């Protein structure tokens with residue numbers, strides 16, 4: 082039987098990219114809804130092309146659909162053109178597979194990948210016809226709205242909109258939750274009681290069951306569960322055996338070109354490095370590797386089931402994967418035979434990676450990537466970035482000799498303790514690399530100029546990092562710093578070979594507010610959404626003025642969350658979550674940062690962060 | 704290289720797949736051919752690609768029973784095998800009907816296509832009464848010239864598309880058209896439909912009809928499939 086689409090032809094033909102809304106892709110899962118007990122709508126609150134590129138959703142989609150009693154479908158944010166049509170004509174938001182309204186589902190799962198998607202969450206609820214505030218969803222006539230993903234490590238700014246947050250890696254505890262739901266619903270247990278029971282499943286945070294009180298200075302006085310049976314601390318869920326964890330061997334293949342139009346192979350989870358600004362580096366501790374033989378098999382299966390012409394490896398730091406050489410050598414062989422491109426993640430530049438890169442890409446067109454994150458060695462010690470100038474120069478020299486002449490460098494501005502000298506060193510380092518090129522490559526062998534592109538983003542302090550205590554720079558400080566760096570670049574001898582670009586400042590400020598925000602921000606989000614804020618991470622949609630007005634209307638100062646000095650003993654909104662890494666360790670690391678002291682990576686020596694308590698991964702390697 | 708084989712596929716595109724644009728159809732087929740495990744030929748270079756070309760892009764919103772793609776193979780099995788392998792991997796809305804082997808010197812589909820048949824069905828809801836339609840089609844086919852407004856770079860221009868309309872008839876609310884297609888002269892069915900409505904002084908509403916491409920032919924009026932042989 083042909084699927085009936087939720088949107089009529091006239092609508093589909095009058096919007097951009099109608100294929101975003103029709104489903105029916107290769108490997109999309111169809112089930113007979115008459116035999117299904119639980120309907121799960123899995124949402125990535127951004128456009129289809131972005132959402133479809135996300136590995137986590139594909140993993141969960143596959144995992145849910147393995148259950149016979151459950152049908153998991155996908156939902157993405159309708160772009161602004163369709164948004165207006167749906168509002169005007171009261172067309173309810175629908176899931177792609179069945180094209181049925183999301184409102185009729187049992188669960189609406191929303192993945193929270195970045196703070197700037199928060200207004201899109203409200204759009205999803207709004208277009209679905211689901212009350213935005215969790216307290217207004219009193220029975221099973223509305224789906225259980227559950228959030229997951231990195232932003233759940235401080236879910237407080239959006240706590241009012243969710244029934245549950247799943248804290249940690251999604252592969253472990255959903256079965257228990259779905260079983261409980263089925264039982265409660267079928268036996269007429271009220272929704273509120275279901276949520277109470279759910280709160281006792283490991284990893285489940287039910288925000289309505291916690292009360293927050295504040296001191297006169299607006300910081301948190303107390304954050305406690307309502308009732309003795311509700312856990313005070315929620316420990317993140319973690320996959321113990323990554324090799325045998327569920328993985329989508331048949332990922333859905335979009336018709337339109339998604340951001341990731343390729344097979345994505347996750348090789349490990351976590352990172353041994355401990356950069357002090359990096360949230361992912363702390364959240365996913367300890368590092369767990371996947372078995373290389375299994376990875377080889379998975380890669381082939383995924384290529385066969387999708388027909389993708391490209392494969393890429395996914396991890397926070399692929400060079401630290403212990404079997405990388407073996408895996409990459411195998412992939413290069415298989416892929417050249419099957420005419421498949423390999424897109425290599427940014428590997429540490431050394432003889433091995435350059436050799437591989439020269440095999441899989443056109444040296445003349447490709448560029449080297451380094452992420453020194455800071456210009457000076459002093460600053461890199463503060464942030465615990467192990468990469469030294471010598472590493473960068475040695476890698477560049479090798480690459481220049483191998484024919485490369487493009488280098489990309491990534492930096493941050495606004496790091497704790499940063500001085501003007503530190504940021505000017507961004508230009509100096511770029512200049513030195515350019516000089517090295519002209520010293521290394523004789524004139525007759527040069528393919529035009531060397532091209533060095535340095536880009537900087539603004540540092541945003543994130544929860545669960547040693548820098549969670551840091552003061553974030555203001556808008557104007559950021560702009561000032563960027564212009565200092567720009568001027569320094571312009572004064573370099575080799576400036577014609579150098580390019581400097583920097584990110585927007587307005588967006589960073591807002592991201593900073595929500596990253597370390599608390600429950601009181603929910604009304605700002607509601608107000609901003611009502612004013613029309615949507616797709617804030619899209620520069621063509623982002624409207625800073627509206628946000629300023631929303632904060633003003635709510636009487637809330639963003640500076641409280643960004644530029645305020647936080648004391649050592651302040652209770653943070655996210656302190657109720659236990660990620661394994663202790664607050665003591667983070668504080669110690671903050672002090673090391675202030676002293677400019679470097680901490681070893683997990684393989685060079687354990688620094689006792691606390692994640693060993695999970696009993697797996699790098700902490701227990703010999 | 705010389706034992707490579709050129710084949711031609713005919714496929715249907717229908718249902719929700721009519722919303723997939725031409726570039727995405729090409730991407731879809733590249734992945735489909737890989738999934739089906741066909742021994743397709745690739746170009747040289749760092750990013751090898753399949754040697755695959757489509758005869759005539761189909762506009763978004765139009766369904767078809769007669770789409771064509773040419774493909775160079777390293778080796779082939781049988782037409783039936785290959786058709787089955789592709790259809791096993793096809794999603795609902797794409798269906799391969801035939802594969803034929805082309806003579807070595809055969810021009811590709813893009814160069815061969817000269818005309819195409821279309822069937823347009825008017826919506827019952829939007830046009831409850833279509834009793835005028837047959838007369839309008841007849842009148843238009845008998846005219847010396849068929850003038851339409853065409854948007855060009857320099858603004859609107861009036862052009863005569865008479866020579867591009869090879870056949871035009873109607874039954875009830877279904878209009879059949881045989882139109883010139885391809886690089887020399889390409890007439891789109893909605894251009895003709897507009898002329899039919901103009902002839903009758905009727906208003907054509909947006910999105911008020913379905914278009915189906917039926918088949919495509921070379922300049923001798925032979926189906927593009929007939930250039931090759933089943934193997």
Ligand code: SF4
Pocket residue numbers: 366367368682683684686687688689690691692693699700
């Ligand atoms: S306990 Fe030690 S080895 Fe394990 S993650 Fe923490 S620092 Fe690394």
